[in-house]
Amino acid sequence: MDNPFSTENPRWTTDALAKLKKIPYFVRNGARQRVEAIARSANAEEVTVEMVEQARLEFGQ
DSSP states (O other), rough: OOOSOOOSEEEEEEHHHHHTTSHHHHHHHHHHHHHHHHHTTTTTTTTTTTHHHHHHHHTTO
């Protein structure tokens, strides 16, 4: 699945993108940035559900 945000960022799996869309809109951009940072630090080509979960745990939710 193509990344809907930027060609410079990792692609998002369908499941990870669905999980991102469940995050309230007013914090979604920050969450997206954090998840993509996690993916980049892991040298991953795509964002997975596990990365979204990792970011969620870091935010303490």
